[in-house]
Amino acid sequence: MIVHVSTGSSYDAGGVALVSRLINRSLADYSEKTDIPYRILDLGAPHPHLTDPNAVFFSGNKVGLGLAMYRWHLTRPDSVFILSHIGISRAYGLIPSGWQHPSALIFYGIDAWKKMTGLRRRMLNDAQLVLSISEFTLDRARHFNPDFPDAKILHLSLEERAPTDEVDLALLEQVGKDFLLIVGRMAASQQHKGHDQLIEAMPIILRQCPQARLVIAGKGDDMARLQEKAISLNVAENVIFTGFISEATRDALYNRCRALVMPSTGDGFGLVYLEAMTYKKPCIALKNGSAREVVVDGEAGILIDEQSAEAIAEAALTLLKDDALCQRLGEAGYQRYHNTFSWPMFNARFQGYLDELLSARR
CATH class of the missing domain: 3.40.50.2000 (Glycogen Phosphorylase B;)
Known part of the structure; x- marks a missing residue:
């Protein structure tokens, strides 16, 4: 089982939500290829455009999200986790120390450009795979955290969908x-x-x-x-x-x-x-x-x-x-x-990292 934990609604505006949508799409494709099931735990609210039956929404309830992660921790010891933003650190704090599941943590821009302490540091230390959206982001993170762990680069892509709103x-x-x-x-x-x-x-x-x-x-x-x-x-x-x-x-x-x-x-x-x-x-x-x-x-x-x-x-x-x-x-x-940077390129990069993460549980 692959569990994607997202910090906000996958249909919010902005780059963070876009990355969540890219990951969700890649997970669906990966599951179809490998028969490995996946689940999406989304801190945001339900959206009519997100109809994936594997998605569960928590409408801002970080306690509920943290408890759901803990349930997966207890009941599905074979799970791997994709933590797509450091902003879920409070929910992560509900999980007792000693987290044993392989996990990947994705870093974005300004969120990584500060000293990592507390729960954020624990998330970073627990992750088997750290992904940065650019070398620039990684360099800045290391500036503030000289002991920042080894990380790999996950350059982003764009969605291939036509806008449904009107032109001015x-x-x-x-x-x-x-x-x-x-x-x-x-x-x-x-x-x-x-x-x-x-x-x-x-x-x-x-x-x-x-x-x-x-x-x-x-x-x-x-x-x-x-x-x-x-x-x-x-x-x-x-x-x-x-x-x-x-x-x-x-x-x-x-x-x-x-x-x-x-x-x-x-x-x-x-x-x-x-x-x-x-x-x-x-x-x-x-x-x-x-x-x-x-x-x-x-x-x-x-x-x-x-x-x-x-x-x-x-x-x-x-x-x-x-x-x-x-x-x-x-x-x-x-x-x-x-x-x-097109979708096939992103999908291949991300699924390569999934292969790496899944091998860590064996």
Whole structure:
């Protein structure tokens, strides 16, 4: 038996929920191939799109989740556990010390970039297999935890499903085509994605490309401040804040944009780069962030040395002025996605780790 313990609803928004869905899909495929049963213990609430009969939901009840894990511990000694987020540590604490089941623990970005203590440290120590979503995340985890155990890399993928929501046609008419695009939440507590520097780059860009536009897709409690910054720099007419958008609208923006520009310093992996690559769009990102594992400099986009307005503007102007370069980088990025990050690639990587974990119980 394979038990996947998920920190939240597999149909929540965001990267963590996406990983849960990828794991659930891979488990179903693995079970069909091997006849090894699986169960999903999800801390989130039921969702109409998640109809897997093997899923049990706990609607935020960490005690209930912990007790369910303990029951599996007692009644199915042959079980292996996939712990898909360190956030289940409180539920894990209900299990007595001496946990004997092989388990894999998956680490994401900022959740791993702190000193591991208490129950989180115990989860880490108990795991037979530690998986990190990127080398960048693993390096940062080791910075805060020099004794961090050996870990392996599980690069992510995207879902292959069409959005079911509606496209905002009025917004698409407003933004037009060939704009620079950044996609991501604007949080006052996490100002690492490069929104500030990208807005600061616009005056430089507009001096050479007066018709250039920047579309900032997403919402967050820092949006009003960023809007004020655009006004203060006299670029508000060329910077469009979309607010909340549907998945279908997001996809339409990727399809229409010139390039994705997200010089983030703090993303553990950067799914938005994959999203852009599936639409054959080049990416501008940082050399010293997780993007370097996704975007090959000069192949799928341009990697810049620093998160500065000047560096961003130089890269953006290069793409705005060169149609052939944009097309070449976009095509190469598309091929890189399919050769390295597509669903079959993720599924093969994850199922290889499942084989390794199952061998540990024998």
